[in-house]
Amino acid sequence: MAAITTAGASTTATDSRPVAARTTDAVKEYGKADAMVRALDGITVAFGKGQFSAIMGPSGSGKSTLLHCLAGLDRLTSGSVHIGDIELGSLNDRQLTMLRRVRVGFIFQSFNLVPTLSALDNIVLPLTIAGRKPDAAALAEVVRITGLGDRLKHRPNQLSGGQQQRVAAARALASQPEIIFADEPTGNLDSRASTDLLDFLRHAVTELGQTIIMVTHDPLAAAHADRIVFLADGRVVSEMHSPTADTVLDVMRHLGD
């Protein structure tokens, strides 16, 4: 059965597995004075290594903001973020870029791919940017499990939405990062393509030991995760381990009250 913790202001990975990324008292404010929005309102949360974590919550609850701050794409107003042992607040732009390049992979909701590059070139793009040679075996494996073998020479505009997201997923895996961050990766996909992508992500966690943190508002998507963290109004309001679609819906209904 799913273990549910509600109303906890902070959560930690309950099992003893090592932490891949965590925040402590993370606060993110936008704007000034009257127009100020507190997108993150003191979040302390940790995500385990080799785990598939989901972040859920109503629209505007701060999911994307949390993900961006975790991934080194944005900076906190106060509090701290760690990826492994590294505290991101102390890094300058160049160091943050290097961190993203080496330790982090991304799958965005849309516009994931560089339109001028072929699928294969997009997959190896982070490696190319880093001036690294892709590991042929690992690359072949990634390509095999994404099932993109016959599409590698195609440009993004010659691929379907589902294929494009799989290319993005393959790219995220190809550089063998410590963590993959995904922001609503299935947001623009039909259910068939969503399932394919989620199965693929699940597979990466189970078989390859990949760590994935995924923002979603889709209970079916979240059900693929090992653990779900629920946000509302910039706070962690609940969490759940080994979710199913039904239990997720229960919690969402409960939180919606």
Added chain:
Amino acid sequence: MIGISLRSLLSHKLRLALTTIAVILGVSFVAGTFILTDTINATFTSIFATANAGVAVTVHGRPIAGQSGGVGGGQNHPIPTSLLATVRGVPGVNDAVGSLFREGATLIGHDGKPIGGNGPPTFGANWITDSAISPYRLRGGKAPTQPSDVVVDAGTAAKNGLTVGQSLPIVFLGGVEEHFTITGIAGYGSSDNLAGATIALFTESTAQRVLEGQNKYDSILVSAQSGVTDVVLREHIAAALPSYAVAETGQQAAAAAEQSTESTISTFIGTPLLVFAFISLFVGSFLIINTFNILVAQRTRELALLRALGATRAQVMTSVLVEAAVTGFVASILGFVVGILIARALLSVFGSASTGGVTLLPRTVVIAVLVGTIVTVIAASLPARRATRIAPVAALAEALPETQPLPRRRVVIGLVIFVLGCAALVTGLFTSAGSKLQLIGVGFLCVFLGVALLAPVLVVPVATVLGWPVAQVRGAPGILAGQNARRNPRRTALTAAALMIGLALVTCVAVITDSVRVSTNDAIEGAFRADFIVFTQGPDFNTQAAQALQQDPSLRDVTEVRGTSVIIKGSSQGIAAIDPANLGSVLSLSMVSGTASAIAASNTAIVDSTEATASGVHIGQLVTFDFPEGANVPIRIGGIYTANALVSGYVVSIATMAPNVPTERDAIVLANAANGVSLSQAETALHHDVKSFPLLMAMSRSEYRTFVGASLDSFLNLIYTLLAFAIVIAVLGIANTLILSVLERTREIGLLRALGMTRSQTRSMVRWESVIISLLGAVLGLAVGLGLGVAVSGSLGALGITEIAVPGENLIVYAIIAGVFGVVAAIFPTIRASRVDILRAITAE
């Protein structure tokens, strides 16, 4: 709809900024040229008007054949001083004075150098005592009364620190220095000076002696008795004149002087500058097309939505064109203002900004505004047409494909225009018809347009080749730079084409200059036999120098070469005259038929084979030369030679020419070292001799060769300067395209940054795209310029340009400079790109 275009205009201020600058630059060049020439003309007009204020009628000789034009009027035959008495005897004449006014009195400054160098004309004239008629107004001192007295113009005196009582060396007609004493300073009419020229005034007998006008006047100036109108007086005088003289009213004379001045200024200043101004505008129009294309592409959704909401195609078209017209109009006004500044700057360079103000004619404003606005609207009409083709459904589409395949029609049209351009060019180059220059101009234009239309086809292959090394060196940024340069071939092609035009013209001129250089060197090595050459950069010089050299025992074969223009079969043509006795020792002409020494026979000429073929002349034929002195002389063709860069056209003996020209002037003097005298000894002696002739230069063959090279280099530099506007506009165009592309690719750049691209890699990506575009422009420009240069050089056979040379080093330097321009153009775009906000980029919808 117009409201929408104006709002869109304001929201695209930044994007239109560079377009505006391009139009401003082009228009300012056009306006500046007009303002400059108008101002110079106005200066002369007011000078002529005030100087001629007291003159009712002017009497002068008939115009010298083939010598029309020139500042202040064409050259006329002098008239005998005896005519003065005739004129004085005409009823109604109050007073009449003779005037001798000629170029060829060069003042030597305190530094021992000729005042004015080889710049403005150096006039000498007789002082006119009747102050009611005289244009000269004594400002200080007194009029010349002694043979060694001189009065100088106030402008020259002030500029060179000349004061009354000083001794002043003067060189006449390129001869030896003579020493005079300054007795007075005079103004010309109410101005200090004749627009920068120097004027030295002598007693009448001195003027006649030094200016070689014994018993001659150049004109007679007449004042009328009160109650006699100029027109009536002119009629009376004309009736009394022999047939070789004509009478004009003072007004007619001033108008003729004005007109001749205007046409001279427009030929030497106005027209050449306008050509370059229009090149700048032409290049600018590429930038305008690109900007509006990109704006239309970026507004596709907005325009499609308007279409979906019921806007007609015409309304969409109008909205784009109104935006263009407003931009063009505003930029033109600014361009006009900048043009004023340019004209002022140029006037101070020419040294005649003494009056300070510039002449602004309504015509200039109208032309500036019309040209700027029309060019902008025409350039924007292509993008506007594209805007009308946006389907209403585009409003609903996710995203439009960035690139559309190049329509075959465009390739065909490009090819046709290119081929027609080549045809017009070749026809123009090898015809002698009056439309020669127009055909060449149209040819250049069409070649550029054709290549610009075809360029998109070349973008992918050329950018692939250029991008490969960049990708190797720069990794991901390099790869992406190449991809980005290729992704929209039309945009890249248009951007590169603008640079192509500037570089092609530079290359073309470089090829021509180098061909002239090599051909001249060949001629110096081959045809030119003399050890030494004496010449000047000013007007031809009198025979004093040749006489002095003939006395020098270190030299032999001292040979004068003279030139004059004659009218042959209705067109004016320069011919040369040389002493046949030494011809073989100083020149070696390669003869096609006949012999060079044939000119020893009187009234015999040799002619080069190109000219002979062009005008259908053969050996033994009689050709009529209409000489300046008015005689129509039948000249027999005694030989045909191959033209070289130093000798071409008709050549006769000095004995044949001398009786038919008014003066004896040498263009160059050639000489050899005497037997038993070493070259260096002879050279020392020659330099010693020539030192007495401040305006002349003496050089050995190798020095002359270097000198010719240096002159060609300074010509090339002048062309670089004139093309700088066009090239600056092209570089702005690259910057413009890149800025707009960076704005368009914000999301993509944000994605790359998220994926680990550093700011410096981002900058590098944009910079290398810029370099690739520039190098594409360079490749096209060098190729087209090479073709044009070879074609033009190949057509100059008649001028003895027999070798076609390609200045490889220059071309490599141009390509490198183009690459550097790419880096410079990328400065702002790279800053933009590196500042892209990652989050905004990846979350923006």
